[in-house]
Amino acid sequence: MTASARPGRGASVQTVYAQLRQAIVELALPPGSPLDEVRLSQQFVMSRTPIREALVRLAANGLDITLPNRSTIVSPIDFERMPVYFEALSLMYRVSTRGAAIRHEAGDLEKIRAHQAAYAEAVETRDVSAMIGTNRDFHVTIAEAAGNPYFTAFFARLLDEGRRLLRLYYYQPVEDHLPRRYVDEHEAMVSAIEKGNAELCDELGAAHATQIVRRIQDYIARDMTSAMRLGPARRPRPRHSHSR
Amino acid sequence: MTASARPGRGASVQTVYAQLRQAIVELALPPGSPLDEVRLSQQFVMSRTPIREALVRLAANGLDITLPNRSTIVSPIDFERMPVYFEALSLMYRVSTRGAAIRHEAGDLEKIRAHQAAYAEAVETRDVSAMIGTNRDFHVTIAEAAGNPYFTAFFARLLDEGRRLLRLYYYQPVEDHLPRRYVDEHEAMVSAIEKGNAELCDELGAAHATQIVRRIQDYIARDMTSAMRLGPARRPRPRHSHSR
DNA sequence: TGTGTGCAATCTGTCGACAATTTGCGCGCA
């Protein structure tokens, strides 16, 4: 989030956009926190104009919300939306994997396998940040192999929003056998794509999504029970107060 | 596209955005035409700043493309993308109609029927512009009834992009029996939604999309044969030169 | 006459400043 070397003409907006995006999806900027234009124009050493443009582009991707005549804020995580979020995610898992099975071309599998290897390594080294990032890249690359830019863009947007959820819940207890299970599921997907088995890909995508949903439900449930043990007077989890 | 009454603080951007969007989807601004900031700031009577912000937001919705250090242009229609476009559109027809069958609530059907009636009237009066607009509203309202904002936003974006295609091909010969057929198909969809028959909705959505694809394919084929009759020396359709 | 170079016009990217709106605080009043 700190200012780096001053970029050339035209690159300022992209710099700000990329850095803010990174900070948002990695929760360095927590949901609901204000994005003050003057403060940002001081942190990055530039005028408010490119800052504003970056904020508008972030808003278009759903990463922040512009309150008219008030400060724009990092998009809150609306937990009520989680069911429909996973509905969308599940469908895109299925569609992208299925499409990749049917339409993947020479070289696609190599790229997919490369991301898969990176993910497996992140699991081995227990690098949570790398796990989340490489997992996203893995699925985006599959979507690209499916050759439908409309789906790819939509899926990438969903996955980015999902990275924030994953940071909150998914990989919290790193001492866990489940990430390895996902490595296996990914392997099965790659294998099915290579064989061109669309139906199997569809099933694997749906199962993968189901797995993730159940996983997060478990964490939320554990979360609430552990919070309840603290007594009824305290709010369940103050950290979630920014949702809405 | 002309300047209207000067709006208040904060409304300028929305005004420019809405007007440009309208002009683009209705092909008043043809694909590939440049969106000059200074010219626009003269047409609307305001500074370049709100113009730029509107252009950025349009770019985020895929309606224009910003060429660095050059003028931004209205997004070209890439005819090579049409197959994958219809793949995406077809899926969203199915998902939104299916979802509406399962999750529609009180009052949703009334809104859907209102749009359907407006569409039917547009067909009767042979108002092409109204047909395209009401058709979009009809499907967006179904998507809203399905209650998944992720799908709704994606679908709306696809339908807006589709409005340009429709203007180019779909409703060109107004003397046609097919629009009435779509009225019937819409009726069937509403009925299936009301009954909560998700599987039937899925099939109707897929059939609706297939119908539209075949229709446009017919027009393109007719287009090319009629162009070929002009002789081999002339390019098939100069109007398509802006694609890519 | 065709081609390469250089200049001028045009347009975008960025900046600093002003105006309008919102927000928070302090004050008066019951």
Next chain:
DNA sequence: TGCGCGCAAATTGTCGACAGATTGCACACA
């Protein structure tokens, strides 16, 4: 002490201007 009003600070929306980049034209040259 609690509540409402009004002012001041802070922040956004908009503006005009300057600098850098690109494009097109004119001109020189072969």
